[in-house]
Amino acid sequence: MLHASVSHHPRQCGFDSKELDRLKTYPGMQTPGDVLLARRKPGFIMSPVIVMNPMKLCYLDNNATTRVAPEVVEAMLPFLREDWGNPSSLYFFGNKLAKPIDEARDRVATLVGADPKEVIFTSCGTESNNSAIRSALRIHPEKRHIITSAVEHSAVLNVCQDLEKQGYRVTYLPVDNQGRLDPAELQGALQPDTALVTLMLANNETGVLFPLAELASICHHHSVLIHTDAVQVPGKLPLNAAQMGIDFLSLSAHKLHAPKGIGLLYARRKAPFHPFLLGGHQERGRRGGTENVAGMVAFGCAAELALSRLSEENSRVRALRDRLESTILNTLPGTQLNGATEPRLPNTTNIRFDGIESEALLLMFDQLGICASSGSACTTGSLEPSHVLSAMGLTPAAARSSIRFSLSIDNTEDDVDYVLQHLPGLVQKLRAFSPARPPSESRPRFEEKPATINLPAAHPR
Numbered sequence: 001m002l003h004a005s006v007s008h009h010p011r012q013c014g015f016d017s018k019e020l021d022r023l024k025t026y027p028g029m030q031t032p033g034d035v036l037l038a039r040r041k042p043g044f045i046m047s048p049v050i051v052m053n054p055m056k057l058c059y060l061d062n063n064a065t066t067r068v069a070p071e072v073v074e075a076m077l078p079f080l081r082e083d084w085g086n087p088s089s090l091y092f093f094g095n096k097l098a099k100p101i102d103e104a105r106d107r108v109a110t111l112v113g114a115d116p117k118e119v120i121f122t123s124c125g126t127e128s129n130n131s132a133i134r135s136a137l138r139i140h141p142e143k144r145h146i147i148t149s150a151v152e153h154s155a156v157l158n159v160c161q162d163l164e165k166q167g168y169r170v171t172y173l174p175v176d177n178q179g180r181l182d183p184a185e186l187q188g189a190l191q192p193d194t195a196l197v198t199l200m201l202a203n204n205e206t207g208v209l210f211p212l213a214e215l216a217s218i219c220h221h222h223s224v225l226i227h228t229d230a231v232q233v234p235g236k237l238p239l240n241a242a243q244m245g246i247d248f249l250s251l252s253a254h255k256l257h258a259p260k261g262i263g264l265l266y267a268r269r270k271a272p273f274h275p276f277l278l279g280g281h282q283e284r285g286r287r288g289g290t291e292n293v294a295g296m297v298a299f300g301c302a303a304e305l306a307l308s309r310l311s312e313e314n315s316r317v318r319a320l321r322d323r324l325e326s327t328i329l330n331t332l333p334g335t336q337l338n339g340a341t342e343p344r345l346p347n348t349t350n351i352r353f354d355g356i357e358s359e360a361l362l363l364m365f366d367q368l369g370i371c372a373s374s375g376s377a378c379t380t381g382s383l384e385p386s387h388v389l390s391a392m393g394l395t396p397a398a399a400r401s402s403i404r405f406s407l408s409i410d411n412t413e414d415d416v417d418y419v420l421q422h423l424p425g426l427v428q429k430l431r432a433f434s435p436a437r438p439p440s441e442s443r444p445r446f447e448e449k450p451a452t453i454n455l456p457a458a459h460p461r
């Protein structure tokens with residue numbers, strides 16, 4: 001079944017229903033991705049309408065979240081249906097849950113190369129980041145300085161900005177134009193009252209990795225605690241907290257085919273820690289709150305699956321990503337990779353399409369069932385360019401023309417083919433509408449079926 005839908009910003013939706021019904025009867029409304037022009041209401045200017053395919057899902061946004069693996073759903077269901085007691089209870093129906101929790105803890109500890117006692121279950125990556133940062137400040141009240149980077153996730157940046165309002169000083173380390181961090185920058189930023197260094201392991205927008213082992217050794221040399229937001233890494237690359245030598249590490253289960261609502265904080269055995277959530281004595285007194293048993297079991301199962309599939313993610317998924325990336329870069333003029341090629345997550349590519357607004361392309365993708373993302377934040381109608389790409393030196397226009405594709409074990413060659421089949425035509429259409437069309441651009445170099453515009457009309461303004 002094909003649907004007509006609006007290819008512009010959702011707020012501009014609101015086509016006259018009679019007009020949409022009329023469009024649906026047009027013989028040209030056959031191919032998903034075809035663009036038509038229609039009047040939103042009688043007397044209004046013409047606007048683009050794109051034929052969509054609501055049955056298709058081509059999910060290439062796995063850094064945002066992942067599909068819960070069927071094995072994970074199966075593993076957690078008994079703890080929602082039958083074994084739903086409170087693990088802190090004195091009676092067997094509750095306290096028998098200690099065993100599955102311990103097993104889950106063992107599994108996630110193996111995933112991060114930690115001792116199970118070093119694992120604190122939390123509700124998400126954001127909570128883990130907050131816990132690590134606020135703990136360091138609580139442990140060292142006399143220390144008023146934090147070091148982070150300009151390209152962290154908002155789950156770190158917003159905490160740091162909030163702390164600045166409370167009088168703390170924060171140094172935001174710069175990255176180069178490839179998104180890389182020079183350890184010498186950290187060396188130069190350390191101060192006598194630095195309480196914590198918090199630097200991500202892999203960037204969620206570009207996939208670029210920071211040299212955490214080297215950064216950790218600098219911190220230890222100066223007796224400064226170091227935390228890493230490693231949320232994007234497990235299941236994609238091997239992870240070993242002990243070998244990296246970091247004190248704290250955050251993870252989030254929904255990035256590795258487990259449900260949302262469960263995360264972890266690794267706290268090195270000898271690292272001083274003060275709980276963020278005070279309450280009951282759960283998690284050995286380090287995080288209050290009745291345990292999310294089903295979530296923990298799910299995380300444990302997903303951790304085991306992730307380890308067993310790591311080599312596949314690293315080879316098959318990498319090959320899919322590389323084919324998608326190289327075909328776009330080699331065949332579509334006016335495209336460039338954002339960020340270093342290596343060291344990088346094997347599933348992520350961030351590509352700039354000169355002369356287009358990424359939000360417009362994402363909305364056209366949406367009509368075709370393709371899910372990808374841009375780092376732009378849509379706030380009060382204006383598009384803020386990605387802070388990550390801006391920190392890498394991209395102009396606001398270049399940052400706003402960038403798209404992130406992030407793959408997972410669930411993706412197939414067909415997904416890559418589907419994107420490559422539609423992308424050139426969509427870029428061509430958007431560039432035709434764009435006043436900022438790159439001068440070098442004439443037409444895509446490969447064959448593409450032209451858009452079917454069935455209604456003779458003026459161009460939208």
Ligand SMILES: Cc1ncc(COP(=O)(O)O)c(C=O)c1O
Pocket residue numbers: 063064123124125126127153155200202203204229231232251252253263
């Ligand atoms: C690098 C990074 N850190 C933290 C988070 C936040 O994780 P959560 O959604 O579990 O709070 C994300 C989620 O996108 C992320 O990519």
